[in-house]
Amino acid sequence: MREKILQLKNISKAFPGVQALEEVNFDLETGEVHCIVGGNGAGKSTLIKILAGVYSPDGGEILLDGVRYERFTPHISRDLGIQTIYQETLLAPTLSVAENIFLGDSLINRNGVVKWKEIRARAKEILDLLEVDIDIDAKVRDLGIAGKQAVQIAKALANESRIMIFDEPTASFGRKEVDNLFKIIRTLKQRGVGIIYISHRIEEVFEIADRISVFKDGKSVAHHDSKEGLAFNTLIHEMVGRSTNQFYDRERVPVGGVVLEVENLRGSDVNGISFSLKRGEVLGIGGMVGSKRTELLRLIFGADRLLSGTVTYKGKTFQPKSPLQMMKKGFCMVTEDRAITGLLMKRSLKENIMICKYSKFPQMFLNMKEEERITRAEMERLSIKAKSPDQLVLNLSGGNQQKAILAKWLLTNGDIFIMDEPTRGIDIAAKEDLYQLIVEIAKNGGSVILVSSDMPELVCMSDRILIMKDGSLAGELLQENISEENIIRVIVGG
């Protein structure tokens, strides 16, 4: 029998200049998956942080098991059994799986000695329950993203959490990892855990949701008690407030002759990959997470040590040695992780946008006026929403950060764009802007290598798709054969 464990009534929260949440109502029952969908800035993160006790709401009330709270603190939230499973895992990487699951729990005997036997036994028990095959003695840092997530879930179970919040849990997952996660979520449901699931990936939401709430601009704009008869496009329409196809319909650009020839590239994780790239082409690279696609891109861009192989570009054959060298030749690299390899988070938008231009072209002094002018022009051209060129990129939304990364490369006038998950974690409107920019690059005679784990994106954007598996090429799909089914067939087959 399902019962309501959590009710949020008229929750509001404002930040300087933004009404992050406005009179939002939300509830959760035991053993259900309640999905929240919405673009960036819809208020999902704020809602989670209120539940986690990080923010206090300005108004409204929270009812947990019928008990009324005005706000939570992180401590209360945890004691009440609310646990958020974050994308960036909050685990101790150098400790074992078992230790992490019981981290912060005092499993010690009267003499203050750790009860190792019990910890290991109970850790095993929980992982078995979740039907996850992870060695309890393995170090967490040696696990993949999916493994780390499973450990977090196990830890939440060990804390007897009754409400688990998943915030974009599959952002960098391939299909297999998603399936495993969904299996775990179904187990959790059976045990009566209430699950709040937040994702940009609509198709996954359709698969796992019992109920769906749509957020937009801090309001809960729609609610569906069942997904029966609910159409994809209805949901997307509610999210963006305008109708759009789930499959972006890109403008096609005539593909020209070969501009780049990659031959037998070999790195510590990449086993001899060869392919060619044509003028005006968007070459997609598909594959599971861990198929070493990022590693391949880094090799081409000279960011990692190349063991052997060459690149032929504009009639010259050479070995990529450093990003600076490749940048000077006209290569651009939009990296996967905005905070780690993409941006100087604590510096201004202006500095971030100018960085590559300064690196590429010889110049000793900065031209402040020029910086201001260029940054404003780029903000205009790519519709980057920032208060001013001096705003810290840290305070921009994910979509705007991503556009800033693209902007800094566009300013180098390069013509080979290497893009690693360029639309990860950004909302649909920003995604479409980026798609348009990619098409623009192709139109201007540039070429794009696009790595994406987002299947619809890969399918609709690519002129041709290469599929990687364990550091090698597993197949190639030409334009007429591109479809999700075919990609999966190559990945799964042989």
Added chain:
Amino acid sequence: MKTENKRLIKLKFSQTTLLFALIMMLVVAITCVSPSFLTWRNIRNVFMQNAITGIIVASMTIVMIAGGIDLAVGNQLSFLGCLLAVLINKGIPEGWSVLIVLAISTLLCAISGLIIANTTAQPFIITLGFMSVYKALALITAGGSDIPIRSFQWLGQTQLLGVIIPVWIFLFLFLIVALVLQFTKFGRSVYSLGSNEQAAYISGIPVKRLKVIVYAINGLFIGLAAAAMLSRLGSAVPTMADGYEMTVIAACAIGGITLTGGEGSALGSFLGLLFLGIVRNGLNMMSVPTFYQYLVNGTIIVIAVLLSNYNSRKKA
């Protein structure tokens, strides 16, 4: 848009403004207790007392904004002072002796830079090691005793517009560092490197080379400081600059530079140094015993860093 800009500029200034306000308060407080504090003579003294450390604060500002640190500066300074004294006493012309010392100092720091750039070793630990190496080198060079110099005192004694030359060197170098950090591509790269090394690398900044250059500059400045110090003291003592690294790093930290790098400014470090210098000078004027001075100094460093920390967190 206009007002928005103004607001940002104001925020940017707030950290140094706070420090400036603190210094003003300090000046007023000390003057109340001992009125002779606020005299031209004494203010000149404060600058003279801090000129040598000041030269190194200038280059340490670059090193620390780039995300590095150099703990060996004090002992390296002592060593170079001894080396210079030996060279001068051997009869090598002063100009050549100084040039040799500058070259050696730059090279030595470039070596630590090379090690730091090409390995994953922490600069903190590497330079901690060098600290001990230089201590030994200083003692070995001096043969265990002080080395009075027979000439070269002119640099430390000559006054220009009523102020000794080392103070001018210090002010000049600081100005250069401030301008370079603010207005050159090199300065911008230093901030980028300290802010996010991986992103800087992908964006085409030659991070390894940059690290070596940054440390080498530090070496050059230490060499200059060594020449100024030796000339001023008239004699090389193998332990003459022991512990200077603490003052230098503290000045930078008070000025708003963090150990992670990517933030801070030359003006901030300058005010940080001034702050520490005024405190020390004030305590002397009030004849506070040295033992207690350490206590006050340490407490002030902790409080000042906490304040600037609090301030910067509020900003974010």
